[in-house]
Amino acid sequence: MNEDSHRNGASIEGAAIVEAIKESGVEFVVSVPDLVTSETVLRRVASDSALKLVRVCKEDEGVSICAALSFCDQRALLLMQNTGLLDSMNALRGIAVEYQLPVVMMVGLLLHESAAPPAQSHSYGARIVTPILDAMGIAYEYLHSAGDEQRIAPAIERAYANSTPLVLLIGRSPV
Amino acid sequence: MKRDQCLKLIAKYHRDELVVPVYQACFEWLAIKPEAPTFTAVGAMGQASSLALGLALGLPQRRVIVFDGDGSLLMNLGSLVTIANAAPNNLLHFVCENGTYETNGGHPTPGKNKLSFAGLARAAGYRDALEFSELDALEGALPGILRATGPVFIDLKVERGERYPQNFAYMHGAESRAKFKAALRQPPHA
Numbered sequence: 001m002n003e004d005s006h007r008n009g010a011s012i013e014g015a016a017i018v019e020a021i022k023e024s025g026v027e028f029v030v031s032v033p034d035l036v037t038s039e040t041v042l043r044r045v046a047s048d049s050a051l052k053l054v055r056v057c058k059e060d061e062g063v064s065i066c067a068a069l070s071f072c073d074q075r076a077l078l079l080m081q082n083t084g085l086l087d088s089m090n091a092l093r094g095i096a097v098e099y100q101l102p103v104v105m106m107v108g109l110l111l112h113e114s115a116a117p118p119a120q121s122h123s124y125g126a127r128i129v130t131p132i133l134d135a136m137g138i139a140y141e142y143l144h145s146a147g148d149e150q151r152i153a154p155a156i157e158r159a160y161a162n163s164t165p166l167v168l169l170i171g172r173s174p175v
Numbered sequence: 176m177k178r179d180q181c182l183k184l185i186a187k188y189h190r191d192e193l194v195v196p197v198y199q200a201c202f203e204w205l206a207i208k209p210e211a212p213t214f215t216a217v218g219a220m221g222q223a224s225s226l227a228l229g230l231a232l233g234l235p236q237r238r239v240i241v242f243d244g245d246g247s248l249l250m251n252l253g254s255l256v257t258i259a260n261a262a263p264n265n266l267l268h269f270v271c272e273n274g275t276y277e278t279n280g281g282h283p284t285p286g287k288n289k290l291s292f293a294g295l296a297r298a299a300g301y302r303d304a305l306e307f308s309e310l311d312a313l314e315g316a317l318p319g320i321l322r323a324t325g326p327v328f329i330d331l332k333v334e335r336g337e338r339y340p341q342n343f344a345y346m347h348g349a350e351s352r353a354k355f356k357a358a359l360r361q362p363p364h365a
Contacts, residue, residue: 028232052232054232057254057257060222060251062225063222064225064229065229067229068233071214072230074232090219091219091222098218099216
């Protein structure tokens with residue numbers, strides 16, 4: 001975790017996030033729209049011919065789709081809101097954690113809109129995310145400022161190398 | 176129809192399709208066709224259809240069959256819409272409809288004898304949606320179904336058949352996942 005880095009820097013850029021996703025070898029992005037990343041990440045993904053966007057009705061579907069794609073040697077990223085993460089706990093428990101599969105998630109922290117660590121958020125829904133991930137033993141990276149995108153590809157590489165789930169938390173709307 | 180009789184029929188026509196069966200259908204399928212490339216790692220109730228979609232998208236050259244349960248599908252009805260929208264032409268979605276949560280005590284499912292799963296699939300946008308309650312009709316249609324362009328939904332109106340060993344440890348264990356992954360590395364039948 002690098003929660004203290006770049007705390008007061010400029011916001012992370014959506015274009016840089018998408019490039020980092022592609023650099024990491026991700027070919028499929030599975031998503032339910034997230035308010036934090038909707039404009040600057042999801043719209044770019046949708047228009048990027050190098051990425052295949054799978055629109056799902058509910059986020060736990062995405063956990064399964066990403067897990068299954070890993071059996072096909074295909075890398076995927078589930079792009080969603082923290083509300084969707086919270087709604088997907090049992091799928092994450094059973095499929096990502098217990099089966100030790102590389103389910104990679106990018107999660108916008110709704111109403112956090114801060115570079116402060118999520119655990120200090122004024123938003124209850126954002127504040128509880130990292131304690132839950134800690135309890136589940138799921139690794140996460142907190143991304144909020146320009147330059148943080150450089151941690152995306154190495155983190156995804158580790159997730160696939162170790163066959164473990166990963167959550168990339170987006171603390172404020174990318175620009 | 177007995178569910179295991181249906182699975183035996185499908186096994187007769189099955190070639191190299193990847194199979195994603197849930198719970199009781201999984202135990203039965205593993206006993207009926209142990210050599211089939213079978214993905215048992217359904218992990219959380221309701222997720223089989225989504226796992227099958229992931230396999231179908233990731234391996235467009237392979238055909239994927241899911242043997243869903245009605246209780247399972249009820250937990251993930253949105254997957255019907257997601258699958259129809261993604262439109263994988265290599266996915267066949269069977270549901271073994273017995274109107275009960277068989278694994279969890281046999282309690283009735285909501286909507287038992289009222290709901291049309293095929294109707295839902297058709298409305299969601301599946302290429303085709305079929306229902307069978309007679310073995311003869313199923314057998315007559317199976318060769319065509321297994322060659323059909325997906326996504327196709329097939330509702331099997333079933334009741335419990337013979338008892339089969341329930342090996343939950345294998346279903347959720349690393350051995351079954353490793354076996355499936357190894358099967359993916361084998362070339363499909365010509």
